Amino acid sequence: MIPSGIPRLDSFLGGGIPEGKTVMYLIQPEVEGEIFGMQTLYKNLEEGRKGVFITTKSDPQIIKENFEEYGWDISKYGDKLIFVDAYSSLIGSESDAQYLIKNPNDINSYSRIINEIVEESETIITFGSLSSILDLCGDDAIKHVEKWNKMFNANNAIGVYNFTNWPYSEEIKTKLNEIMNAVIRVGGIGERVILGQYYGILKVDWLEKAKGNLMFKIAKPGGVKAFIPKVLVTGPFNAGKSTFVRSLSTRSVSVDRMGTTVALDKGHIEYGDITADIFGTPGQERFDPILKFIANEAMGVFLIIDSTKPESFPRAKSMLEKTRAKGLPLIVVANKQDIQHALSIEEIREKMKLPESIEIVPTDAVKKKGVFEAFEILIKKIEGSG
Amino acid sequence: MFHSKLDINIPKGSNILLSGPPLSGTSMMAKYICLDALERKEAVIYISTKESGEKIQKWVSERTDIKGLGIVDCISKSLRLKTNIEDSNSIKYVSSSVDLTGVSVKYSGLLERFWNIEEYKNIRVTIDSLSTLLMYSNVQTVFRFLHILTGRVKKIDGYGIFTLDEDPENPQVAPIKQLIDIIIKIEKNKIIFSGFGIKEEFEFEIKEGKLIVGGKK
Ligand SMILES: Nc1nc2c(ncn2[C@@H]2O[C@H](COP(=O)(O)OP(=O)(O)OP(=O)(O)O)[C@@H](O)[C@H]2O)c(=O)[nH]1
Ligand SMILES: [Mg+2]
Numbered sequence: 001m002i003p004s005g006i007p008r009l010d011s012f013l014g015g016g017i018p019e020g021k022t023v024m025y026l027i028q029p030e031v032e033g034e035i036f037g038m039q040t041l042y043k044n045l046e047e048g049r050k051g052v053f054i055t056t057k058s059d060p061q062i063i064k065e066n067f068e069e070y071g072w073d074i075s076k077y078g079d080k081l082i083f084v085d086a087y088s089s090l091i092g093s094e095s096d097a098q099y100l101i102k103n104p105n106d107i108n109s110y111s112r113i114i115n116e117i118v119e120e121s122e123t124i125i126t127f128g129s130l131s132s133i134l135d136l137c138g139d140d141a142i143k144h145v146e147k148w149n150k151m152f153n154a155n156n157a158i159g160v161y162n163f164t165n166w167p168y169s170e171e172i173k174t175k176l177n178e179i180m181n182a183v184i185r186v187g188g189i190g191e192r193v194i195l196g197q198y199y200g201i202l203k204v205d206w207l208e209k210a211k212g213n214l215m216f217k218i219a220k221p222g223g224v225k226a227f228i229p230k231v232l233v234t235g236p237f238n239a240g241k242s243t244f245v246r247s248l249s250t251r252s253v254s255v256d257r258m259g260t261t262v263a264l265d266k267g268h269i270e271y272g273d274i275t276a277d278i279f280g281t282p283g284q285e286r287f288d289p290i291l292k293f294i295a296n297e298a299m300g301v302f303l304i305i306d307s308t309k310p311e312s313f314p315r316a317k318s319m320l321e322k323t324r325a326k327g328l329p330l331i332v333v334a335n336k337q338d339i340q341h342a343l344s345i346e347e348i349r350e351k352m353k354l355p356e357s358i359e360i361v362p363t364d365a366v367k368k369k370g371v372f373e374a375f376e377i378l379i380k381k382i383e384g385s386g
Numbered sequence: 387m388f389h390s391k392l393d394i395n396i397p398k399g400s401n402i403l404l405s406g407p408p409l410s411g412t413s414m415m416a417k418y419i420c421l422d423a424l425e426r427k428e429a430v431i432y433i434s435t436k437e438s439g440e441k442i443q444k445w446v447s448e449r450t451d452i453k454g455l456g457i458v459d460c461i462s463k464s465l466r467l468k469t470n471i472e473d474s475n476s477i478k479y480v481s482s483s484v485d486l487t488g489v490s491v492k493y494s495g496l497l498e499r500f501w502n503i504e505e506y507k508n509i510r511v512t513i514d515s516l517s518t519l520l521m522y523s524n525v526q527t528v529f530r531f532l533h534i535l536t537g538r539v540k541k542i543d544g545y546g547i548f549t550l551d552e553d554p555e556n557p558q559v560a561p562i563k564q565l566i567d568i569i570i571k572i573e574k575n576k577i578i579f580s581g582f583g584i585k586e587e588f589e590f591e592i593k594e595g596k597l598i599v600g601g602k603k
Contacts, residue, residue, distance in 0.1 A: 031491065058481030058482050062482075090484065090522070129487060135523060166527075168530070190498075
């Protein structure tokens with residue numbers, strides 16, 4: 001297996017990309033998705049593997065600069081990275097690439113070179129844009145892609161394709177989906193303009209069942225970063241919500257008066273390859289309108305309860321019902337587990353009459369015990385993989 | 387409003403082809419139309435395959451405020467007009483005019499930015515010119531790209547304005563016309579609108595860096 005280099009994707013793929021397999025990033029037009037193929041290639045160069053990059057839209061020098069924009073210096077990998085230049089001939093300019101495609105409109109000229117360079121296992125053959133090869137060579141190119149994929153398979157090489165999902169015919173789309181081992185959709189969210197981006201699993205033929213969706217942001221430098229725009233922390237008065245937000249966050253602010261929150265707690269989390277913005281609500285009932293307001297568009301919810309205060313459970317339960325009604329991913333955080341007479345998870349489940357499907361995670365928010373475990377579990381639910 | 391000096395009503399969400407024979411001044415007309423929009427606090431996204439982003443920005447800045455102007459520059463990188471080119475807030479660079487995916491990503495980013503600023507009443511997207519795109523990609527490829535862009539223009543209720551340095555009756559560009567609501571032709575000193583049941587003609591001249599338009603003919 002090789003890593004995809006994309007945050008969280010390897011776990012959706014069952015550990016990574018097995019040798020001999022092909023992965024296609026199916027990219028919605030207008031969404032910055034070609035970085036996915038680049039990131040997969042770069043990650044593997046970093047780990048000492050060999051790679052090939054086939055370019056159709058600019059010369060290798062500009063491709064190098066594009067990588068640099070994300071903070072990735074590929075020049076240091078020398079001959080571990082081979083360029084196949086299918087651009088320079090198109091505009092009639094010189095090329096110093098190792099392999100030059102003399103007739104970029106003829107799919108056979110790609111096949112000849114790909115045949116030549118695929119000989120070793122774990123080589124990552126990256127297509128900067130398969131859609132532009134299709135544009136140049138016509139629909140018949142797909143039959144060749146099918147042959148390349150068989151060849152990669154036989155040689156234990158790995159094919160990574162970027163494909164911009166322009167309005168091609170259904171036939172083309174179906175066929176493409178058929179000949180790839182895995183297809184990852186890269187898309188945009190927003191009614192009238194694109195306001196957010198996500199990626200999600202469409203197909204993984206080496207797994208029985210595969211799923212997962214995640215929003216991302218692109219950092220320069222850094223590349224694709226998983227991103228969760230809104231996680232909500234709610235729960236009864238004094239349960240430890242502000243403390244929980246502080247413990248998870250790399251940066252945070254809360255507006256408290258006399259030890260109780262009168263406006264929002266806000267935190268920004270950077271944990272592994274995930275970034276998230278987290279919002280804590282005030283616990284007192286008079287602030288319920290705020291809860292309603294910010295529960296909109298939340299991606300997931302932590303319900304914090306004070307494990308030492310069963311008298312607050314009915315209030316907690318009614319808050320839970322409110323968010324559950326929205327169908328949001330939710331977990332219950334049983335806080336203050338460090339205190340002697342704290343109720344156990346089983347006792348809490350029993351008292352609150354929570355079904356097994358709702359996960360309860362024990363924490364001590366002050367000492368940051370269990371808080372990141374809780375975060376992991378909620379993320380898995382948000383991704384749809386947990 | 388499409389233009390403050392032209393007495394013509396073009397519905398928002400329209401996609402417009404601005405055509406004329408080579409050297410007839412389609413690019414210049416496209417810029418003057420954008421200028422008029424910027425002066426009226428519209429946002430303009432200018433996709434340029436002919437002139438560098440900096441040059442366009444300078445031309446506009448000599449005439450009006452450039453706050454509402456975003457440029458997608460398709461040539462500076464491939465012609466190496468500068469080294470170490472990096473995107474700025476208002477100028478975004480694409481590897482080459484072949485890279486239509488890149489163009490779509492960059493205009494989309496600018497759209498998101500202008501969309502979130504309430505001050506802009508309208509957004510228009512201009513390509514100058516389709517003829518360059520058609521030089522590097524075949525007509526089906528350009529069609530698929532424009533299909534997405536013209537759809538986006540309708541969704542945001544803006545205007546799409548695309549220059550073409552040849553006769554739109556040319557059979558080679560016929561497929562593209564399906565995506566177009568209105569055709570503007572530049573003929574010598576005349577500007578002719580047709581489409582949506584509109585057929586209007588105006589005289590124009592450029593005098594001391596200003597576009598002067600006559601009444602309807
Ligand atoms: N022992 C112990 N104390 C905790 C824990 N978490 C929070 N506390 C304490 O509980 C009190 C309330 O914590 P906050 O984080 O302010 O609670 P809150 O839910 O934000 O309170 P409101 O905003 O007023 O509803 C503080 O004194 C915290 O130090 C914990 O895990 N163990
Ligand atoms: Mg609080």
